[in-house]
Structures are given as C-alpha cells and as structure tokens.
Amino acid sequence: MSVLMNVLKEEYERSKRIVKSIDKELSILPIGYISKKQIGGHIYYYIQFKENGKIKSKYINEKDALEYNKKVLRRRKLLKNRKELLMDQKRIERVLR
Amino acid sequence: MAQETEFLKFIKLLDNNGCLSHVILVGSWAEFLYDKANLLPKFVSNLRTLDVDFMVKNIHKPKEKIDIVKLARDDGFLVEKDRLFGTTKIINPEGLEIEFIIAKRGAGSEASVKTNLGVTAQSLRHLDILSKYTKIVEFFNMDIEVPLPEAFVIHKIIINNERKDKKEKDKISINGIYQHIDKTKFNEIYETLTLKEQKIVTEYVDKNMEID
Numbered sequence: 001m002s003v004l005m006n007v008l009k010e011e012y013e014r015s016k017r018i019v020k021s022i023d024k025e026l027s028i029l030p031i032g033y034i035s036k037k038q039i040g041g042h043i044y045y046y047i048q049f050k051e052n053g054k055i056k057s058k059y060i061n062e063k064d065a066l067e068y069n070k071k072v073l074r075r076r077k078l079l080k081n082r083k084e085l086l087m088d089q090k091r092i093e094r095v096l097r
Numbered sequence: 098m099a100q101e102t103e104f105l106k107f108i109k110l111l112d113n114n115g116c117l118s119h120v121i122l123v124g125s126w127a128e129f130l131y132d133k134a135n136l137l138p139k140f141v142s143n144l145r146t147l148d149v150d151f152m153v154k155n156i157h158k159p160k161e162k163i164d165i166v167k168l169a170r171d172d173g174f175l176v177e178k179d180r181l182f183g184t185t186k187i188i189n190p191e192g193l194e195i196e197f198i199i200a201k202r203g204a205g206s207e208a209s210v211k212t213n214l215g216v217t218a219q220s221l222r223h224l225d226i227l228s229k230y231t232k233i234v235e236f237f238n239m240d241i242e243v244p245l246p247e248a249f250v251i252h253k254i255i256i257n258n259e260r261k262d263k264k265e266k267d268k269i270s271i272n273g274i275y276q277h278i279d280k281t282k283f284n285e286i287y288e289t290l291t292l293k294e295q296k297i298v299t300e301y302v303d304k305n306m307e308i309d
Contacts (some may be wrong), residue, residue, distance in 0.1 A: 003265045007146060010262070022186050054306040074173070081190035088192075090295050092154055 005096065010094045015085045022082045029075040034065050101129075102151060104269045105237060110172055112239045115216055116165055119158050120242070123198070124150035125245045128270065136266055137277040139248055149195045152224055156199060156212045164215035178217070185216040196270035200224035206245045223294070226252045230286055247282040250274050254301045255294050268305065275306055 034050030036058070045065035046057045060068060104126060122130065125142075126149050132142035157248040166176050166185060174195075175188040187195040197218035199210050202225075209217050230248035233240045244252070253271045259266050287298060 006262050007266060011147055015192065016196065017177075018175075018188055018190065018192060021177050021188055064256060064279060077173075078190055081192075085192060 008092050010090060010097070015089050015092075019082055019089075022085075023079050026075060026078055026082075029071050030068060031075070031079070033072050033073060034060070034069045082092050099191060100193060101149060102192050103189045104129075107116070107149065107169075107174070107187070107189065107193070107195055108170075108236070108239060108241065110168060111165070114163060114165070114168055115159065116163055117239060117241065119154055119214060120151040120197075121154060121228060121231055122150075123152050123207070123249075124148065125270070126150070127249060128274065130161055130234050130236060130241060130243050131249075131274070133248055134236060136232065136234060137244075137274065140246075140277040141275060146190050147194060149193055149198050151195070152227060153197055153199045153212045153214060153216070153218045154209055154228060156218075158298075159211070162213045162215060166215050179209075179219075182219055183217050184209045184219045187216075198224060201226060219281055223252060223255050226286070226290070230282075245282065245286075246274050247278045247286055250278060251283065251286055251290070251298060254286050254291075254298050258299065271301075272306065 007080075030049075031046075032047050034043060035046050035048050037044050037046065044061050045062055047060050047065075048057050050056070081082060108117065111120065125146050128142040131137045132140055135221060166187070169187045170176055171191070175190060177186040177188060178184070185197060189195070197212070197214075197216045198221050199218040200211065201220040201222050207220055210220050211217050226248050227244040230245040231242050231248075232245055233242050235241075243249075249272050253267050257264055257267055257271070287295060290298065
C-alpha cells in the first residue's frame with residue numbers, strides 16, 4: 001500500500017474513533033431546545049422536545065435553562081462535527097475502494 | 098486551515114494553564130513548526146496527520162499537579178482512555194487526536210505512566226534523544242519546545258524498523274528534513290548514541306541517503 005493510502009487509512013481509523021467518542025457524549029446530552037415566552041413582563045423558559053412525533057413543552061427555571069441551553073449548543077456542535085467526520089470517512093472510503 | 102486553528106486552541110489551553118513548558122511537541126506537528134518558525138529555511142512541511150503528540154519531560158513536574166484532562170473537558174474536548182495501555186487521548190471533535198508519550202528508562206517494563214500533568218503517557222524507548230536536544234520556538238506569542246531537527250531525524254531513523262505501516266511515511270519525513278539539517282550537529286548527536294543506535298543510523302544513511 002502506498003504512503004498516501006496508509007495515511008488515509010490511519011486517518012480513517014482515527015475519524016471512526018472520534019465519531020465513537022462523540023456518540024458517547026451525545027448519548028448523555030439532552031435533546032430538544034429552550035424556548036422563551038414573555039408573559040406579563042416576565043420571561044418563562046420551556047424545554048421543547050419531540051415525543052412520539054408530537055412536540056412537548058416543559059417549564060424550566062431560568063438557572064436550569066441556561067445550563068440546559070449550554071448542553072443543547074454542545075449537542076448541536078457535536079452533531080455538526082459528527083456529520084463532517086462521516087462525510088470525510090465517505091470520501092476516504094471512495095479513495096480506498 | 099481548520100486543523101491549525103484547532104491545534105492552536107489546544108496549545109493555548111496548555112499555555113494558559115502553565116503546562117506548555119512541561120512538554121515537548123514531537124511528531125508531524127513538530128515538523129509543521131520547523132516550517133512555520135523558520136527553523137529550517139527552505140524546508141516545507143507537507144505531510145501532517147491529525148494526531149498531535151506531546152512528550153512529557155518529567156512525570157513529577159509540575160510539582161503541583163495539574164489536571165489537563167479536566168481542563169480539556171471544560172474547554173469542549175473529549176477525553177478517552179486507551180483500553181490496552183490506559184493512556185490518555187484528548188480528542189478535539191473537529192478531528193485532532195492528542196496523545197502523550199514519555200521516555201522509558203532503565204529496565205522499565207510499564208507501557209504507560211501517570212504524570213503530574215494529569216495524563217497517562219505511553220512509555221517509549223529512545224525518546225531521550227528528542228528531549229536532550231531541543232529548541233524553543235515562538236508560535237503565536239507562545240514558547241513551544243521542539244526537538245532539534247537533527248535529533249528528530251536521528252530518532253526517526255532509529256525507530257524506523259519498528260514503525261510497520263508508518264515506516265514509509267517516516268522515510269519521506271526523514272529524507273525531507275535531512276537535506277536541510279546541520280550535518281555537524283547531526284554528527285555531534287550521533288556521537289552520543291549507543292553503539293547499537295549508531296549502527297542503525299549508519300546502516301540507514303548508507304542505504305537511503307546520499308552522504309554529503
């Protein structure tokens with residue numbers, strides 16, 4: 001196997017390992033997102049998520065909402081990274097085929 | 098490039114937490130710095146993989162333990178432990194995999210060692226060559242220690258036969274850097290090697306390189 005092919009194979013394996021790590025963290029991150037509603041001059045926070053195909057909403061206090069939002073953003077970022085890594089893997093698979 | 102930005106992010110994390118002076122950047126990213134910091138004029142680093150390797154200089158330093166693993170997690174990195182050796186892998190979700198190695202000394206048989214930096218490093222032979230001959234280069238206003246290119250080449254030659262799939266890639270790296278290094282310094286380091294190591298280097302140079 002040529003040097004370049006070996007490097008690609010190595011990077012392919014690395015990418016697979018990274019996706020596995022991302023999946024592990026995704027499994028403990030919450031799904032859904034935070035929505036805000038202003039009622040009578042006061043802001044209320046809700047977790048919006050899908051359950052059995054229906055969008056559900058659950059009240060959450062401001063402090064928890066900020067924490068939850070951080071996790072939601074982290075999930076979004078990791079999903080984006082995961083998508084890019086999977087695209088790279090497909091590209092490498094085409095070259096290695 | 099994205100990978101350079103991500104590399105910089107981890108270097109900054111080490112620097113901001115007083116860890117950078119306790120490690121030496123080795124591997125393909127050291128080559129990247131030879132190029133970027135103009136350590137080897139005319140040398141162009143062209144093959145850089147997504148694994149970043151740091152050599153821990155001393156398991157007992159810093160005196161006050163630092164937990165790089167926690168700092169990295171807090172900064173958005175993923176952390177894994179190698180199942181076989183227990184070594185720490187810090188993973189950047191964008192694609193970089195950061196690992197730590199340390200020099201195996203004496204009769205040491207352990208495959209990995211816990212360090213005061215909070216990471217478990219893989220213990221490897223012949224790394225002394227890299228840590229004895231180093232240079233500090235400036236990169237984005239940070240001081241990063243790298244092996245002298247002459248030591249880098251000698252080390253790669255010595256371990257070449259053990260590198261399996263990476264053997265040919267390393268040969269390209271060795272030959273690429275060898276043309277630009279200071280041959281006097283190369284010979285000076287060569288003289289400090291054990292007879293066995295000298296034999297490996299001589300045979301490699303005779304077989305693979307044109308001697309000046």
